[in-house]
Amino acid sequence: MKTLALHEIGEVIRKVRKERGLRLEDLADENISPATVSNIERGVAHVSPEKISYLLEKLDLPMHKLPEMLVKEQSELKKVKFKMLTVATLRQIGLVDEALQQLEELVLDESHPYIAHAYYLKGKCYMSKKKWKQAERALYNALRLSQQNSYKEQNMEAASYLLLSLSSYYQNQMEQALSFTDNGLEAFLENGTNQHIKILLYRNKGIYLHRLGRITEGMRLVQEIWSQIPNIADAATLLGFYWLRAEFSRLIGLYEESIEYAEEGIEIARRNKLYDSMCDLWIVLGSAYTATKDWSMAETSFKMALKVEEKHKEEQRITKVYNRLGTLYMKQNRMEDARNALLKAIQQAEKYNDSKHLSTSLLTIGELSYTAGNVEDAIAYYKKALDLTQKHGYKEKEYKAWFNLAKCYDGVDEQEFQNCMRNMYNVKRDFTRMEVEEHDFKD
Incomplete structure (x- = not known):
């Protein structure tokens, strides 16, 4: 008997037993145990045909009537399956x-x-x-x-x-x-x-x-499965792997490879009109070009991501793009442009209660303020970021917030500086997989 047939037979037996008000134990005897009756009802494949026939006889279910009963059972299962759909x-x-x-x-x-x-x-x-x-x-x-x-x-x-x-x-x-x-x-x-x-x-x-932050392990996973990529029928799932390949390549410094996979993925996303994936891949592309100091290509990539999302709104992506534009402008020493981009990122994140990207924006604009010599503003931004990271358990970002606050207090307020250092130690102790690297674009 095929597994499906066994299962259907089991369903028939279970229904008949329940209709008659019988327990599993009521059908057991020296030839068949309650466990075996249960296995038959559940369609367990290793039960012998002799045991199934014996149980059918005990229930007075003639074999010649079974096909008719199975057809009825199949019909009921079809209805349930349709309901699930x-x-x-x-x-x-x-x-x-x-x-x-x-x-x-x-x-x-x-x-x-x-x-x-x-x-x-x-x-x-x-x-x-x-x-x-x-x-x-x-x-x-x-x-x-x-x-x-x-x-x-x-x-x-x-x-x-x-x-x-x-x-x-x-x-x-x-x-x-x-x-x-x-x-x-x-x-x-x-x-x-x-x-x-x-x-x-x-x-x-x-x-x-x-x-x-387990980048090497992630890259290894994607490389191992990459040969199966052509067999993925769903374009959105396929593009998820393109994003992972491009992103992991960027994070380990293979920028040309990152650019190659991001551009390939953008083409697939464009053909399939999958705008969310298209935006994600433009962001990776902009980040890779930022790393190679191709400022114009990076800025164009981020602006393309914004154009895609302005037509097909997804608030978290817009925040992410403005964050990365802000960092790009900082690297180019375009401080006013950086500030405007980061303020837009904060506005978007607050509007949609996006704590993850808001904390990133606050850390970045805090650094911008610190670099410009506005230490009090920097401290205010870092403290806001710290509150968010502690509330939501963003341990890596909490570490960065304490580290940046320590920079602000160093040589100014020794007690606050020591407090920051102590908290940095506590976070590091509890969170061992830390990659303390400023503006690594992991967000």
């Missing part, structure tokens, strides 16, 4: 509450083939609403049930780990996100369906390594 579509087009309502109306017990999928979709819906705890509860249920269910061909376990990693990522829990991703890759079944899950796990792992 409906829910997934509703969520994707933004009708999240309606999707959740339809899931609530779908009554499935814990042995149903699609129960893990239902919890998975519920988790996805709550993630869309940024209700992380509710999302995680649903996803842990999806994970538990997919691990219990022998019918794993849909790779629901790996998919649940994928979403759990994203939930951690959005809450700035990078180590946890990375751990979930590794769990997902370990759980992934090469002979199962939903093969795209694996490539998404690899892409996300690259992003988390980037956020953690």
